[in-house]
Amino acid sequence: MAGEDRSVGAVMVVGGGIGGIQAALDLAESGYKIYLVEKSPAIGGVMAQLDKTFPTCDCSICILSPKLVECGRHPNIELLSYSELLGVEGKPGDFKATILKRARSVNESLCTGCGICQEKCPWSTNSEFDQGVGKRKAIYVPYAQAIPNIPVIDRELCTYFLKGTCRACEKFCPTGAIDFNQVDQKIEVSVGAVILSPGFDEFDPTPCFNYGYKKYPNVVTSIEFERMLSASGPYQGELLRPSDKKPPRRIAWIQCIGSRDSDHPYCSSVCCTYAIKEAIVAKEHVPSDLEETIFFMDMRTQGKDFDKFYQRAKREGIDFVRTKVYEVQEVDGTGNLLMKYLGEDDKPSTCEFDLVVLSVGLQPSPESVALAKKLGVQLDPYGFCYTQTFSPVETSRPGIFVCGAFQGPKDIPETVTQASGAAGSASALLAPARNTLTTKKEYPPEKDVTEEEPRVGVFICNCGINIGGVINVPEVAEYVKTLPNVAYAENNLYTCSQDTQERIKAIIQEHNLNRVVVAACSPRTHEPLFQKTIREAG
Amino acid sequence: MAIVLNELDTKFKYDVAAEPGGENIKLCFACGLCTASCPVSDIDPEYNPRRIIRMVLLGMRKEVLSSNLPWLCSQCYTCQAHCPQNVNFADVMKALRSMAVREGYVHPSFIEMIKEIDAFSQELRNRMVRAIVDKRSEEAKVDAARLAEEALKKEKAKV
Numbered sequence: 074m075a076g077e078d079r080s081v082g083a084v085m086v087v088g089g090g091i092g093g094i095q096a097a098l099d100l101a102e103s104g105y106k107i108y109l110v111e112k113s114p115a116i117g118g119v120m121a122q123l124d125k126t127f128p129t130c131d132c133s134i135c136i137l138s139p140k141l142v143e144c145g146r147h148p149n150i151e152l153l154s155y156s157e158l159l160g161v162e163g164k165p166g167d168f169k170a171t172i173l174k175r176a177r178s179v180n181e182s183l184c185t186g187c188g189i190c191q192e193k194c195p196w197s198t199n200s201e202f203d204q205g206v207g208k209r210k211a212i213y214v215p216y217a218q219a220i221p222n223i224p225v226i227d228r229e230l231c232t233y234f235l236k237g238t239c240r241a242c243e244k245f246c247p248t249g250a251i252d253f254n255q256v257d258q259k260i261e262v263s264v265g266a267v268i269l270s271p272g273f274d275e276f277d278p279t280p281c282f283n284y285g286y287k288k289y290p291n292v293v294t295s296i297e298f299e300r301m302l303s304a305s306g307p308y309q310g311e312l313l314r315p316s317d318k319k320p321p322r323r324i325a326w327i328q329c330i331g332s333r334d335s336d337h338p339y340c341s342s343v344c345c346t347y348a349i350k351e352a353i354v355a356k357e358h359v360p361s362d363l364e365e366t367i368f369f370m371d372m373r374t375q376g377k378d379f380d381k382f383y384q385r386a387k388r389e390g391i392d393f394v395r396t397k398v399y400e401v402q403e404v405d406g407t408g409n410l411l412m413k414y415l416g417e418d419d420k421p422s423t424c425e426f427d428l429v430v431l432s433v434g435l436q437p438s439p440e441s442v443a444l445a446k447k448l449g450v451q452l453d454p455y456g457f458c459y460t461q462t463f464s465p466v467e468t469s470r471p472g473i474f475v476c477g478a479f480q481g482p483k484d485i486p487e488t489v490t491q492a493s494g495a496a497g498s499a500s501a502l503l504a505p506a507r508n509t510l511t512t513k514k515e516y517p518p519e520k521d522v523t524e525e526e527p528r529v530g531v532f533i534c535n536c537g538i539n540i541g542g543v544i545n546v547p548e549v550a551e552y553v554k555t556l557p558n559v560a561y562a563e564n565n566l567y568t569c570s571q572d573t574q575e576r577i578k579a580i581i582q583e584h585n586l587n588r589v590v591v592a593a594c595s596p597r598t599h600e601p602l603f604q605k606t607i608r609e610a611g
Numbered sequence: 612m613a614i615v616l617n618e619l620d621t622k623f624k625y626d627v628a629a630e631p632g633g634e635n636i637k638l639c640f641a642c643g644l645c646t647a648s649c650p651v652s653d654i655d656p657e658y659n660p661r662r663i664i665r666m667v668l669l670g671m672r673k674e675v676l677s678s679n680l681p682w683l684c685s686q687c688y689t690c691q692a693h694c695p696q697n698v699n700f701a702d703v704m705k706a707l708r709s710m711a712v713r714e715g716y717v718h719p720s721f722i723e724m725i726k727e728i729d730a731f732s733q734e735l736r737n738r739m740v741r742a743i744v745d746k747r748s749e750e751a752k753v754d755a756a757r758l759a760e761e762a763l764k765k766e767k768a769k770v
Contacts, residue, residue, distance in 0.1 A: 283693070333640075334695035370642045399647035399693065415643035420656050 080166035081265040082106060082506035084499050087158050087444070090118020091485055092477030093270035094140050095492035096499075101149040103500050106510035108262055109144065110172060111154045112440070113201075115219035117141055118272055122202060122216075124302040126485055127350040128382035130357075134305070135536065135594045138218050138569040139602040145220035145571050149511045155225055158267075159259070161448055165472025165502060166265045176255035178226035179212075183250035186222035186572065188214070190242035190251065198230050200307075204297040206315070207307030212242045212251075217305050218570040226253075265506055266472050266499040269450070269458065270492065271441040273478035276331025276433040284327065284431060289403045290316040291410055292429045295326075295344070298351055302358065304536060312358040314428045316408035320359050321427035325412060326352065327398045328369040332434030339455055341434035341482040345373045348432045349386045356389060366392040366424070368414065376484060401429055435482040448473060457481050466495040474498050517611045522587040528560040530586035532577060534568035534593035549592075560584050568593045574606045581610040619670035627667050630710060632702030639664045639698045645690035651683055658683045660690055660700050667707075676716040681707040 084100050086093045089111030097107045109116065120126075121141075123133035144150050159171040179190075190212045200209035202216045209215070211230040214222060226242070228234040233253060243251040275296050278286040286292045291314050293301070304310035314321045326348040332341040352365045367386075372393065374383045387393065400413040410429050416422035437456040445452055451459040451469035458468055458475045466474045476495040477488040500507070531553045535546035546564045553562040561584045565573050568591060581589065591603045627633040645660035646652050652659055658680065666675050675681070684704040691701045711717050748755035 329695070335697045370640065396647070397642035397644045397695070399644055413647055415647040415659075415661065419646075419659060419662065421647060421652055 080503045080506035081168070081263045082503060082509035082511070083108065083262070083264045084266045084268060084503070085110060085158070085161075085168075085170050085262065085264040086268045086270060088112075088118070088269065088271035088477070088479070089116030089144075089152075089154065090270060090272045090477065090488075091120040091137060091140070092272070092488040092492040093118070093268070094137075094144050095489045096268045096270060096476060096496040097150050098140065098143055098147070099493050099496035100500060101147050101511075103496070104508040104511050105149070105265075105500065105503065105506075107147075107150045108170075108172075108264065109150055109152050110156050110158050111152070112157050112271075113215060114155045114177070114213075114223075114225040115215050115221065116144060116152065116154060117216070117219065119296070120485060121218070122204070122296060122299055122303075124299045124304075124306070125350060125354050127346045128376070128378045130350060130354055132536070132594060134218060134567075135569065136598050138567065139599055141218060141220040142569065142571045142574060142602060146574075148514050152221060153260075154221055158444060159447075161267055161473070166506075168264050168267060168472065170262050170264055170267065172260050172262065174258040174260055176228075176257050177223065178228070178231075178251065178253055178255050179224055180250045180252045180255075181221070181223050183248045184223045185248055185250075186214070186224075187247065188224075189245050189247065190224060193241045193245045195239070195241060196230055196232060198227070203300045203307050204294070206293075206297055206300050218567055220571055222571060226251075265503040266474065267448075268492075268495045268499055269441075269444075269448075269468065269473065269475045269479060270477045270495075271438065271444065271479050273435040273482065274438040276337070276436055278330050278431050278433055281330065281431075283400045284330070284398075284429075285401045285403065285410070286431060289401070289408075289410060289429075290314075291321075291403075291408050291427065292401060292431065294330075294431050294433045295347060295351065296433065298430045302351065302354055304541070310358070310542075312355055314408070322359075322362060323364045323366075323426045324352070324355060324428045324430065325365075325398075325410075325424075325426040326367045326430045326432055327401075327412075328367065328432045329397065330431040330433050331436065333370065337434055337436060337455065339482070340373060342373065342375070343482060343484045344432040344434060345369065346376065346379050346382065346484065348430070349374070349382055349391070351430065352391045353382075353386055353389060356391075364392070365390075366394055366426070368394050368396055368398050368412070370395065370397055376486065435478055437479060441479050450475075453481075466491060466498050472502065516608055519608075520587070520611045525587050527558040527588050528584065528586050529556075529558050529588040529590060530577075530580060530584060531559060531562040531590045531592065532568055532573075533562070533564045534566075534591070535564045536567050536594070540594060558588075560586060569599055569602060574602070577603075577606050578610040581607065614669065614671070620672040621670045623670040623672040623675075624668050626672075626710065627703065627706055630706035632699065632704075633706035635696070635698045636664065636667055636703055638696040639668070640696055641665065642695060644693045644695065645698070645700050648689045648693050650687060650689065651685055655683070663707075664698065664700070664703070667703075673716075675707060676711040676714060681711055 083106035085108045086097045087110050089109050097109045101107045120137050126133045155177055156172050156174045159173050161168050161170045163169050191210050194210035194212045196211040197208045199205040200207045212224050212226045214224045232239040300306040331337050348367050356363055374380050396414045398412050398414045402411050404411050410426050412424050442456045449470050453459045458480045468475050474495040476491040533546050533550050535541045550562045550564045589607050627636050643661050681704055686701055688701045691699050744755050
């Protein structure tokens with residue numbers, strides 16, 4: 074084994090989506106030092122953009138956020154966001170990786186993530202995170218729960234970089250963290266293995282002119298629709314259509330846009346189930362008389378409990394029509410859309426809708442294809458990473474592993490499974506070097522709270538329709554304050570974000586709390602996070 | 612239409628696939644885009660490309676080749692441009708027409724008529740092109756016929 078003589082007990086994970094995060098956490102917990110390289114300003118990937126996950130319709134960011142926080146504060150994970158992997162040299166067990174750390178224009182050690190700079194910045198553009206449906210500033214953090222919570226300046230938009238004036242962010246920054254003079258840095262790190270998890274691109278349906286994407290405002294892609302549904306999205310979770318900001322009454326999904334055609338002769342594997350999910354979730358937003366139709370070729374709901382999900386959708390009155398829609402045309406002056414297709418009765422039919430969602434497929438991003446070529450990693454005919462049936466996490470280059478949608482289109486559960494698999498393979502390769510580069514987390518001494526009068530702190534989460542839509546959270550917080558022994562109560566928009574963890578710690582100290590109650594979405598996913606937070610408070 | 616299993620000709624689809632233009636017939640996954648996009652189906656819903664492909668794949672040789680279906684296609688190629696499986700349906704129709712003629716499903720008078728229409732349209736095209744070329748050569752003061760003859764000679768010499 075190559076790893077036996079001089080292995081490095083560190084692994085580089087390329088891509089900070091759910092796959093990269095899972096692999097990083099598994100390896101960091103197993104005794105390896107991790108460099109998590111992410112090309113955008115924050116980790117989270119596509120999962121952070123999704124409103125809900127299938128087949129349980131759990132809030133996506135709520136499941137992801139504890140993992141983001143975990144990654145952000147893990148002593149053995151070094152986050153290299155806004156960075157790119159340039160190349161890898163060496164042999165399995167002992168690689169030298171070169172990384173380009175792009176200039177953030179913000180000093181990471183001074184920034185507190187207060188957000189004033191974003192508020193004051195006068196320049197805005199379409200937000201990549203909101204798929205262009207919403208806006209962001211020239212200095213920005215991509216989304217509310219982003220890790221690291223440190224903004225970057227978009228130098229192609231910032232007037233200071235374009236014309237030499239403005240500097241509003243610098244003027245208002247309370248810690249003097251803005252640094253216009255930062256330059257891109259090349260850094261080199263030693264790692265024993267590399268895991269590629271760069272994810273995928275959504276297919277851009279603009280060239281499919283017969284569906285009118287970009288021509289008619291009410292034709293949107295499925296990922297845009299996710300942002301339109303999301304509580305943190307551009308419409309704050311109210312389901313509105315783009316043209317007139319009115320709630321749609323009839324929504325259609327067209328499946329296999331950029332999948333199973335002559336350019337993409339593969340199934341993207343997630344679109345059937347995500348369309349069902351979007352239809353079910355949209356019904357929760359507009360409960361009364363929403364008519365929904367999914368136009369599909371074959372219903373491929375493969376995955377645990379996914380078919381049950383399909384049956385549920387049919388029971389809830391969602392229409393499924395087996396056909397490929399030929400054309401979408403706007404009905405003059407209404408913004409409504411007329412679909413032309415061959416009906417299940419074998420007769421040409423038309424049907425009018427208020428909003429049309431194109432279920433776009435998954436394809437490899439040009440950047441990951443270029444990276445694979447640079448690394449000498451073989452690709453399959455479609456540009457996904459080539460792997461063999463019985464070694465689905467090994468690339469063609471020994472010591473470099475792969476997981477997630479870059480290996481082939483896949484959903485979140487499969488990505489997480491594969492990420493843990495890749496972590497396991499990397500861990501086996503580097504077994505002799507385990508625990509050589511890691512540090513142990515130091516906790517403050519535990520406080521003795523026996524026989525103290527209980528001083529309870531209550532933190533109630535007010536995020537999304539699954540909590541805020543059902544309960545008037547501020548009122549609950551006010552009521553809780555009247556209960557015996559409650560020393561402190563408040564409501565937070567995102568209790569699971571890293572900011573709030575810091576806030577909880579500060580409040581525990583300030584109010585000398587000895588009991589903490591967090592009322593949030595799910596103890597199953599979040600309990601360990603909050604327990605760790607209070608442990609850090611002593 | 613009743614489909615009688617033991618009257619089906621299971622060889623039919625292979626014969627169509629062996630005919631120039633019919634190669635991709637077996638790729639069809641019946642999405643219906645061809646019919647939805649077809650201007651002929653718009654006028655006459657009895658003309659249904661997806662159904663014709665199914666009939667071929669099932670082996671309904673007699674029903675397809677003796678019907679007027681292969682002759683209704685306007686060869687606009689819209690279906691072919693949109694087909695996700697590259698079935699090339701407009702070319703399949705040409706293959707079916709050749710087979711229908713060759714296998715004697717078409718009345719000789721019909722073939723005569725087609726030949727006449729074909730010759731007439733060739734003649735029409737010829738005259739149109741010549742009218743344009745003559746007018747242009749007059750304007751440009753060149754002898755197009757002589758130039759064409761010379762070019763032809765050159766090409767022949769090369770061969």
